[in-house]
Amino acid sequence: MVLVKNVSKTFGEISAVTEASFAVDQGTLAGMIGSDGAGKTTLLRIIATMIPPTSGSVIVSGMDAVTRRDAVKALLGYMPQRFGLYPDLTVDENLDFFMDIYGLTGAERSRRREKYLGFSHLTPFVRRKAGDLSGGMKQKLALACVLIHQPRLLILDEPTNGVDPVSRQEFWEILAEMKASGMTLLVSTAYLDEGENFDRLVILHKGRILAQGTPEAVCSGYPDLETAMIKRIETVDAGLAEERFAL
């Protein structure tokens, strides 16, 4: 579904992503794990066609993300880390905006509206302004908006960041449901304990991919994901430090 080949991105002197390559299969829930500033958001934005890579290429469902941007955009949904809806618009109006943009009309429009409002438990709050919703409800509304055009690929940037544990659990259940419906999901997180929920993991550190594979494979030999990641980071940083000394 998603094929990332040797993708690098530099912003002036700073290189945010270096030579990243990985693949996400159709119908899987892939996780991108890394600390803040690891390059998760940059990489997700490149896949979501929002910024072009400096080098390398991204292929989504057989189409290049740069040259066939419109077609790729039409089949994916991207939910930014920060609440990306209009706080002064009501729940209904935010949904309307997304449905208008994706050209949903008639019976299909009302069917989708019922479906996603119901699934996010927002039906009683349709007239409330998005800015007045609680954190968890905001997140669910954002999810409803991004799902309204039924994307085949869903990209979520740290969706559980700052969400209470109960809502987080609920959120993971929703993601599992969507996976079961055949959707491909690519989710970034800074919480290592969420790593077990993914089919595949991509561990990102300082813009480079440290490891990838199933959670078990990434853990290989270490008691848990956290230890595995810290050990790997230490090894890499030591290597970088030695390189610097050699210079």
Add this chain to the structure above:
Amino acid sequence: MSLKKIGAIARKEYYHLIRDFRSLYLAFFIPLLLILLFGYALSLDVDRIPTAVVDHSKTPESRDFIERLNASLYFDVVAYPVSTEKMTRLIDGNRVVVGIVIPPDWTARLKAEKDAPLQVIIDGSDPNYAGNTRAYLMAVVGERNQNRLLTFLNRRGREPIAVPVEARIRVWFNEALESKNFIVPGIIAIIIMIVGALLTSLVIAREYENGTMETIRSLPVRASEFFFGKALCYWFITLVDVLVAVLMGQVLFGVVMKSNFWLMILASMIYISVALSLGLLISVKTRSQLMANQMAILLTYLPSLLLSDFVFPQQNMPAVLKAVTFAVPATYYIDILNGLYLRHLDFFQMWENFAVLAVMAGILFFLNIRALKKAGL
């Protein structure tokens, strides 16, 4: 480009506008306030000059002089202080602008056919106003002298003679020389800049500040769709403001648009497009509402007010500033409005102004699209 997507963005923008007190205030209250303020306060006419006269002479002749002064629309004798000191105090206290002292022997000297000077003191704080005041006073005194000379000559038994040189002045375009005829078109141009550019300068910056620009970038929305969707709502509001300003100019100030109404609408539409594009460009470049607001005042409102030939005549500007005025869109728009309001020109006499505005709108549209594409749309 899809009209449905433009419509979707325009609708969303409409919700933002009607729910934001600050925007509503800028869109509807500020234009009304400006028309009233500029229309009533910014009168550049010099008339009814408050005058004080100290009449030491107290004769029918001196009283006749004062009456004539008062009758002349330009002067309004508001005080008759008994002494020069009291008159000075009136000038100091800004109660009057002109003080005239008629000496005790004034009438006697006139009758004796000697020189009969009057002392006149003018407050020169506002040089333009003082200059006009002096000219009016010279005219009043000059006319009096001329009449006296003619009666003197006629009394000497000569046949009645006419004044040899006389300038027969006919003022064109603004016959009554009233500044309101000139101010109303200026206000319309300023209002468009305020509503058009100040208001739109906030709209993309707000998307950045709310984090919604990120969402927009992930949606299948093209730069041109986003641009037109953003502009549409404000374009109509600004057009409504123009109509309100025209109507208020007519009702409150009696400034009537006698020329082709549709030509005025066409010019306004193009000029509004320029103003909106300028505001949106500032917005996408600054990405912060505060910065955008400051930039918009600096780049759109102030030049329109100061450099557009509205308040300060461009003829008197130094060469560098004069060159800058060519880049100020309001210059061309005010020129068109003056052409329509005062000169009754047709399109072919002003097409250059239309063309310049249209080219400006085109360039700004192009720059907007480029900036939006760079921003990830």
